[in-house]
Amino acid sequence: MQLGAIDRRDDRPPYRQIADQLRAAIDAGDLRPGDRLPSEAELTRHYSVARMTARQAIQELRGEGRVVAEHGRGVFVRTPAPVRRLASDRFARKHREAGQAAFLAEADKAGAAPGVDQIEITHVPASPQVRERLRLGEEEVLARSRRYLLDGRPIEVAVSYLPRSIADGTPIVEPNPGPGGIYARLEDAGHVLDHFTEEVTARMPTNDERRRLELPDGVPVLVVVRTAFDTEGTPVEVCDTVKAAPAYVLEYDFPAR
Numbered sequence: 001m002q003l004g005a006i007d008r009r010d011d012r013p014p015y016r017q018i019a020d021q022l023r024a025a026i027d028a029g030d031l032r033p034g035d036r037l038p039s040e041a042e043l044t045r046h047y048s049v050a051r052m053t054a055r056q057a058i059q060e061l062r063g064e065g066r067v068v069a070e071h072g073r074g075v076f077v078r079t080p081a082p083v084r085r086l087a088s089d090r091f092a093r094k095h096r097e098a099g100q101a102a103f104l105a106e107a108d109k110a111g112a113a114p115g116v117d118q119i120e121i122t123h124v125p126a127s128p129q130v131r132e133r134l135r136l137g138e139e140e141v142l143a144r145s146r147r148y149l150l151d152g153r154p155i156e157v158a159v160s161y162l163p164r165s166i167a168d169g170t171p172i173v174e175p176n177p178g179p180g181g182i183y184a185r186l187e188d189a190g191h192v193l194d195h196f197t198e199e200v201t202a203r204m205p206t207n208d209e210r211r212r213l214e215l216p217d218g219v220p221v222l223v224v225v226r227t228a229f230d231t232e233g234t235p236v237e238v239c240d241t242v243k244a245a246p247a248y249v250l251e252y253d254f255p256a257r
Contacts, residue, residue: 001025001030001031001038002030003021003038003043003046003047004021005047006018006047006048006049014047014049014053015049015053015054015056015057015060016057016060018043018047018049018053018054018057019056019057019058019060019061022037022057022058022061023061023064023066026061026066026067026077031077032077033077033078033079034076034077034079035076035077036073036074036075036076037058037061037067037074037075037076037077039074039075040054040055040058041054043057043058058075059218061075062075062216062217062218063218065078065218065219065220065245065246066078068216068219068246069216069217070216078246079246093193096180096181096183096184096187097180099179099180099184100179100180101180101181101182101183101184102181102183103116103148103156104181107150110150112150112151113150113151113152114148114149114150115148115149115150115152116146116147116148116149117146117147117149118145118146118147118157118212119144119145119146119175120143120144120145120146121142121143121144121145121173121174121175122142122143122145123140123141123142123143123164124140124141124143125138125140125141126138126139126140126141126161130161130238133225133227133235133238134161134163134227134235134236134237134238135234135235136163139163139164140164141161141162141163141164142161142162142163142164142167142168142172142173143159143160143161144159144160144162144172144182145157145158145159146158146159147212147213150247153214154212154213154214154244155213155243155244155247155248156213156241156242156243156244156247156248157209157212157213157241157242158239158240158241158242159239159240159241160182160237160238160239161237161238161239161240162182162236162237163236166186166189166191166236170185170188170189171185172185172186182237183228183237186228186230186236186237191230191234191236192230192231193228193229193230193231193236194229194230194231194233195229196226196227196228196229197226197227197229198224198225198226198227199224199225199226200222200223200224200250201222201223202220202221202222202223202245203220203221203223204220204221205219205220205221205242209221209242213242213244215244219244219245219246220245221242221243221244221245222242222243222245222248222250223240223241223242223243224239224241224243224250225238225239225240225241226238226239226241227239
């Protein structure tokens with residue numbers, strides 16, 4: 001790429017001018033996904049600035065999620081999100097009937113190999129938020145915790161909470177609940193799914209989430225809390241999901257009425 005110059009008459013500080021030029025190069029395609037940015041030393045020499053100025057410029061782009069630092073290799077333009085999550089399709093019955101849980105269907109569309117690990121199944125007291133969503137009292141719930149991977153790289157951690165009265169004694173308590181996942185098993189048990197609600201927020205990850213998702217500093221996560229309802233209007237599951245934000249595009253399709 002062709003680096004520009006700093007305008008000393010500009011009110012913007014030098015680090016911001018450098019960041020703006022690098023950002024423009026990314027937007028124009030001069031720096032493409034996977035390309036390495038000029039190093040701090042290269043920026044320092046080209047712009048005749050202090051190394052801290054070059055570092056601030058790169059840090060601004062990292063804070064925006066446009067670039068990612070790889071230890072010992074450099075800073076690279078972030079690759080596009082590999083998973084397009086279409087909410088109106090991912091829980092369609094056709095996928096369960098074909099033996100595919102939602103994540104498997106999404107990975108298949110992305111042309112990537114799915115994986116699940118760090119599976120833990122426990123009985124835990126329901127938090128106030130889970131009790132409210134599942135309309136429960138003080139009883140325990142079944143918690144299914146797992147991590148999802150795409151081509152071997154972790155992109156999501158999730159915990160499903162289900163009433164024990166529904167889950168106990170079914171394959172839902174097993175590490176592998178069978179074809180179609182836990183939603184297929186809920187329907188096998190007579191809880192035909194009718195609709196879902198989701199709440200989506202964004203934040204920075206906790207230290208544990210950063211470790212489990214192997215995220216570099218400055219990369220946010222998306223938090224999706226979903227509640228599943230059967231045809232009787234009974235909430236049968238709450239799923240708390242933390243997604244690596246760069247890995248996903250969340251797409252919603254709904255009627256205008």
